[in-house]
Amino acid sequence: MLxxxxxTKFDFIGAWKVTTFxxxxxxxxxxxxxGVSGYKYSIEFTGGTLMQVRFAxxxxxxxxxxxxxxxxxxxxxxxxxxTDLDYLVRxxxxxxxxxxxxxxxxxxxEIQAALTKRFGASAYTVQxxxxxxxxxxxxxxxxxxxxxxxxxxxTLAYLAWRFEWRFGVAAVVATAHDILATLAFIKYANLEISxxxxxxxxxxxxxxxxxxxxxxxxxxENLRKRQKVTLYDTLNRSVNETLPRSVxxxxxxxxxxxxxxxxxxxxxxxxxxxxxxxxxTGTFSSIYVxxxxxxxxxxxxxxxxxxxxxxxxxxxxxxxxxxxxxxxSR
Amino acid sequence: xxxxxxxxxxxxxxxxxxxxxxxxxxxxxxRERDPKxxxxxxxxxxxxxxxxxxxxxxxxYLALEVDDTKGVVQNKSEAIDRALKVVRNRIDEFGVSxxxxxxxxxxxxxxxxxxxxxxxxxxxxxQNSAFLQFQITDKTQAxxxxxxxxxxxxxxxxxxxxxxxxxxTGRSASPLNLFxxxxxxxxxxxxxxxxxxxxxxxxGPFSKLIQPGQMPGQYLVAKNDVPTxxxxxxxxxxxxxxxxxxxxxxxxxDLSAGNASYATLYVVDAxxxxxxxxxxxxxxxxxxTEGNLVSFTLNNEGGRRFRTETGKHIGDYMAIVLDDRVMGxxxxxxxxxxxxxxxxxxxxxxxxxxxxxxVLRAGALPVPLKVVESRTIxxxxxxxxxxxxxxxxxxxxxxxxxxxxxxxxFSGTLAVAALLLYLLFTLALLAGLEATVTLPGLAGLVLxxxxxxxxxxxxxxxxxxxxxxxxxxxxxxxxxFKHAMSAIIDSNVTTVLTALVLFxxxxxxxxxxxxxxxxxxxxxxxxxxxxxxxxxxxxxxxTRGAQTLSI
Numbered sequence: 001m002l003x004x005x006x007x008t009k010f011d012f013i014g015a016w017k018v019t020t021f022x023x024x025x026x027x028x029x030x031x032x033x034x035g036v037s038g039y040k041y042s043i044e045f046t047g048g049t050l051m052q053v054r055f056a057x058x059x060x061x062x063x064x065x066x067x068x069x070x071x072x073x074x075x076x077x078x079x080x081x082x083t084d085l086d087y088l089v090r091x092x093x094x095x096x097x098x099x100x101x102x103x104x105x106x107x108x109x110e111i112q113a114a115l116t117k118r119f120g121a122s123a124y125t126v127q128x129x130x131x132x133x134x135x136x137x138x139x140x141x142x143x144x145x146x147x148x149x150x151x152x153x154x155t156l157a158y159l160a161w162r163f164e165w166r167f168g169v170a171a172v173v174a175t176a177h178d179i180l181a182t183l184a185f186i187k188y189a190n191l192e193i194s195x196x197x198x199x200x201x202x203x204x205x206x207x208x209x210x211x212x213x214x215x216x217x218x219x220x221e222n223l224r225k226r227q228k229v230t231l232y233d234t235l236n237r238s239v240n241e242t243l244p245r246s247v248x249x250x251x252x253x254x255x256x257x258x259x260x261x262x263x264x265x266x267x268x269x270x271x272x273x274x275x276x277x278x279x280x281t282g283t284f285s286s287i288y289v290x291x292x293x294x295x296x297x298x299x300x301x302x303x304x305x306x307x308x309x310x311x312x313x314x315x316x317x318x319x320x321x322x323x324x325x326x327x328x329s330r
Numbered sequence: 331x332x333x334x335x336x337x338x339x340x341x342x343x344x345x346x347x348x349x350x351x352x353x354x355x356x357x358x359x360x361r362e363r364d365p366k367x368x369x370x371x372x373x374x375x376x377x378x379x380x381x382x383x384x385x386x387x388x389x390x391y392l393a394l395e396v397d398d399t400k401g402v403v404q405n406k407s408e409a410i411d412r413a414l415k416v417v418r419n420r421i422d423e424f425g426v427s428x429x430x431x432x433x434x435x436x437x438x439x440x441x442x443x444x445x446x447x448x449x450x451x452x453x454x455x456x457q458n459s460a461f462l463q464f465q466i467t468d469k470t471q472a473x474x475x476x477x478x479x480x481x482x483x484x485x486x487x488x489x490x491x492x493x494x495x496x497x498x499t500g501r502s503a504s505p506l507n508l509f510x511x512x513x514x515x516x517x518x519x520x521x522x523x524x525x526x527x528x529x530x531x532x533x534g535p536f537s538k539l540i541q542p543g544q545m546p547g548q549y550l551v552a553k554n555d556v557p558t559x560x561x562x563x564x565x566x567x568x569x570x571x572x573x574x575x576x577x578x579x580x581x582x583x584d585l586s587a588g589n590a591s592y593a594t595l596y597v598v599d600a601x602x603x604x605x606x607x608x609x610x611x612x613x614x615x616x617x618x619t620e621g622n623l624v625s626f627t628l629n630n631e632g633g634r635r636f637r638t639e640t641g642k643h644i645g646d647y648m649a650i651v652l653d654d655r656v657m658g659x660x661x662x663x664x665x666x667x668x669x670x671x672x673x674x675x676x677x678x679x680x681x682x683x684x685x686x687x688x689v690l691r692a693g694a695l696p697v698p699l700k701v702v703e704s705r706t707i708x709x710x711x712x713x714x715x716x717x718x719x720x721x722x723x724x725x726x727x728x729x730x731x732x733x734x735x736x737x738x739x740f741s742g743t744l745a746v747a748a749l750l751l752y753l754l755f756t757l758a759l760l761a762g763l764e765a766t767v768t769l770p771g772l773a774g775l776v777l778x779x780x781x782x783x784x785x786x787x788x789x790x791x792x793x794x795x796x797x798x799x800x801x802x803x804x805x806x807x808x809x810x811f812k813h814a815m816s817a818i819i820d821s822n823v824t825t826v827l828t829a830l831v832l833f834x835x836x837x838x839x840x841x842x843x844x845x846x847x848x849x850x851x852x853x854x855x856x857x858x859x860x861x862x863x864x865x866x867x868x869x870x871x872x873t874r875g876a877q878t879l880s881i
Contacts, residue, residue, distance in 0.1 A: 003794075004737075052711070103397075103700045105449060112449075127711045129449065133702040136393060147835040154827045162820065196770060199832055199840050203777070203847070206828035210821035214788070217817045245791045251733055252787070253780035256726035260776055263725055265718035267385075268773050275777070 005243045012239045013232060016292035023181065023284065030184025039187065042194035043130050045144070047100060047137035048092035049107040052128040053115065058084045063118075071114030073107065082266055086127070097134050104131040144198045148179070151202050155209055163216060166297045171212045174290035178208040181281040182274060189277075191270050200274030207253075207275070208282025211246065212290045218242050219291070231298055235291040246286075250279055335871055338864040345856065346751065349758030353378055379761050383768035385839050386716050388709030389444040395437055397700035406437045413697040414439055415688050416460040419582070419655055438702070447706040460653060462606030462693020465577065465598035467547030467647040467660055472573035473540075473597045479571040480562075481534025487567040536562055543585070543594060545647050545660065550585060550592035559595070575600050579649070581656040596656045598649050603639035606693030608632025614680070614687040622675040622683040626690050633669030641666035650689065657689045658682065719772035726776045730783060738790055740880035744869075745786040748861040752782050755853035760846065768842030778850025781825065785858035788814040790881055803879045807866050811859070818859070822851050 043050045061078060064087065068076045075093035080086065089111055096107050108131045115124060155175065159168040182201055191197060218238040226234065254276065261272035355376045384391055394417065396403050396410060403409050410433055417439055418431045430442035539555045542548070551559050562568050563578065572578060581594030612626040628636055640648075640663050647660040661673045675683050731749070734742040756775065760767060793810030801809065826848060833844035870876065 101399075105701050105704050108449065108704070125708065126447075126706070127708045129704065129706045131701070131704045135395075136703045143835045147831050151828045151831040154831065155824050158823060158827060195836065195840050199770060199836065199843055202828045202832050203825075206825040209824045210784075213820045213824065214817045217820065221813075241795075242791075244794075245787050248733070248737060248787045248791070249780070249784045252730045252783045253777070255729035255733060256776050256780045259722045259726035259729060260773055262722075263718060264722035264773065264776075265715055265769075267715065267769055268719070268722070271770065271773055 019288035047097040047134040050130040067118040104133040170294040174285040200271040204278030211286035352758040388712040391705040392441040393703035394439040397698040412692040463602035468597040469546035477537040483567040483571040549595040609694035612690030614683040744865040752857035759849040765845040768839040771842030771846040774843040774846035782854035
């Protein structure tokens with residue numbers, strides 16, 4: 001039997017001061033940066049026009065830019081996309097968005113006309129266009145915000161039903177931590193907020209919550225089995241016991257995501273990157289955020305005999321030992 | 331082998347058979363555009379019944395709304411219903427297979443056109459406002475007289491290149507074959523003499539595809555021949571050879587005779603007796619003696635014109651033409667009609683009655699539309715995406731298989747075997763649900779492989795722990811499955827919750843992601859738990875209760 005990390009006895013919980021410092025060091029500057037300069041949003045959210053063009057032979061980018069400038073499509077952003085034949089033209093500034101209230105397609109038509117006039121119709125092919133009017137963009141922004149909120153609330157409701165409230169609160173805070181960390185990551189990685197990225201965030205929420213739930217499931221079981229042990233030791237023991245599973249699962253998911261990020265193409269890459277980070281932060285928070293937090297909550301609001309019953313769900317008739325008193329230091 | 335294992339194997343067998351059946355390649359008729367000529371034609375293809383999203387097969391997505399910059403529109407929801415009728419009518423003329431035209435929310439129309447990435451044509455869809463006209467169907471057999479010219483024009487302009495061999499043989503064997511000797515003889519008598527070729531026009535490339543219908547000016551074209559006939563009609567030479575003063579329109583309704591289904595083609599007087607601008611309203615209704623009917627009102631000027639025109643055409647058929655398409659069967663004019671008219675539906679159901687009223691209203695009160703969102707994806711980009719997705723999927727699966735077999739050895743191999751069933755089940759579920767596979771959907775599939783294996787990892791780790799605690803192999807396996815269940819269910823429920831939210835919020839591609847994720851979770855509950863458990867039971871049975879397990 002090949003075993004890794006079998007029967008380990010790492011003191012995960014004891015490291016909470018260091019890990020809290022590390023995660024705050026990652027999150028806070030990121031949030032600050034977001035506060036200062038905000039995010040880049042995709043066409044879907046801002047409205048505007050995006051056109052992916054493949055040229056027959058590599059064009060002079062400055063030439064393309066001046067062609068579009070002369071055609072009056074000012075502020076169009078031109079970026080290489082994959083090979084040196086493929087370019088993305090983006091007209092996302094407020095002026096071109098405002099123009100689209102009359103019809104989302106107008107800017108796309110202008111771009112195409114300008115390119116044809118300068119390079120000829122056979123010199124390029126339009127691979128993809130996206131034209132989004134301002135109204136649709138606004139609606140989608142709102143929908144995406146509600147999506148994150150609703151899935152957060154839905155998981156919250158599930159946790160409240162599944163676990164005793166102390167566990168629930170700890171898991172929710174851990175998930176909130178993951179969302180914040182991911183938002184910071186998106187800013188650091190200079191990713192654009194698109195619907196695919198929002199999808200990545202939502203999937204990440206579910207995934208990171210899994211991890212916390214699996215550890216808490218073990219904590220609950222161990223609390224039931226060994227009632228004389230302190231919560232501190234129970235938590236550490238549970239994290240250690242679930243460690244092989246965590247490593248294996250994360251390895252398999254990480255492998256598939258890595259394949260997606262490297263081979264899956266430009267469209268899926270942001271999603272894969274967000275999820276890759278989600279795996280890291282989800283693992284981190286389920287070990288270093290949720291359990292220490294549970295410990296802290298137990299210290300502030302110690303459980304009574306009736307609480308223990310509902311937490312354990314098994315209502316044995318046998319007399320119990322007094323509930324473990326949690327302490328932050330041994 | 332005990333009964334329990336036999337039943338389990340039987341269930342797995344049934345699931346596999348059902349899945350394979352759901353995914354078995356089917357022969358479907360697809361209408362595709364010839365890349366060279368740009369003409370649509372029907373071809374039969376055998377393919378796996380999985381629907382690809384626009385981002386994978388290329389195509390166009392449009393969201394349309396009422397354009398209120400061109401004047402205030404009362405009751406937008408009703409206006410959108412009228413516009414929907416018009417847009418659907420025009421989309422039919424595109425001839426794409428499986429177009430989606432639907433109302434979303436109260437005031438938006440969503441159009442999806444697979445295989446089309448021509449923005450200019452799409453704009454035409456919305457820029458022209460609906461045009462309704464009443465035209466009298468031709469009763470002078472003008473088309474019959476022109477058939478010779480038309481055949482010649484077809485030959486001259488490149489011949490019958492587009493007619494597929496298959497439909498050709500089908501046609502010549504048809505007993506319904508068109509203008510029989512008697513018909514062409516009559517045509518000869520009627521002919522003015524300027525065009526002597528009329529009489530022999532029976533086997534030409536154009537005339538052989540067309541046969542007379544049930545009323546003057548109506549002709550039938552076998553459904554398979556519609557793209558061919560349309561391509562002929564699009565040619566300049568053929569258009570020049572059409573009878574002067576007449577217009578040719580396709581009908582919106584098909585007729586069937588026996589097993590064959592025919593599209594209708596109408597030849598009508600080019601000059602309309604009245605147009606939509608004179609109409610003020612139309613309502614569906616019913617009458618105890620006449621059955622379902624549509625009553626319409628014209629304004630005063632329209633009423634005057636209509637009375638004169640209908641007075642001249644009593645007994646003739648009046649085609650109701652919306653944007654060059656004859657809607658429904660043309661009714662016969664029974665008496666002169668003024669400002670108020672009725673069209674009795676002769677036994678047609680309520681749906682058709684409401685439809686016709688909607689057509690009339692759409693023509694009376696055209697709805698200006700604008701594009702609020704448009705996306706086009708070239709088909710080459712779509713196939714690139716499929717290729718990338720496949721590469722990523724294969725690489726991901728290969729890595730995962732390596733990890734599982736390396737770490738769990740024999741048990742890992744069982745999990746991998748179950749994983750293949752998992753992929754089969756998931757794809758079958760997607761085919762069964764008629765879900766659309768999109769690019770993010772492919773990502774969801776790859777990701778859900780990780781989730782499927784997580785269940786096995788949880789179970790295997792649990793079995794290991796039980797074995798370390800000194801239980802027998804059989805007991806460890808039982809306990810391992812039992813204790814891992816709650817964690818597996820918890821983690822799947824949270825994933826399904828987020829997938830549901832995504833499904834609600836997302837647009838096409840992201841919806842595809844949510845659906846694949848959910849299908850994957852459902853399939854993994856079967857493959858990772860039930861199938862792997864069965865494998866273990868089978869193994870225990872074969873080895874008569876092995877003492878050691880490679881895990």
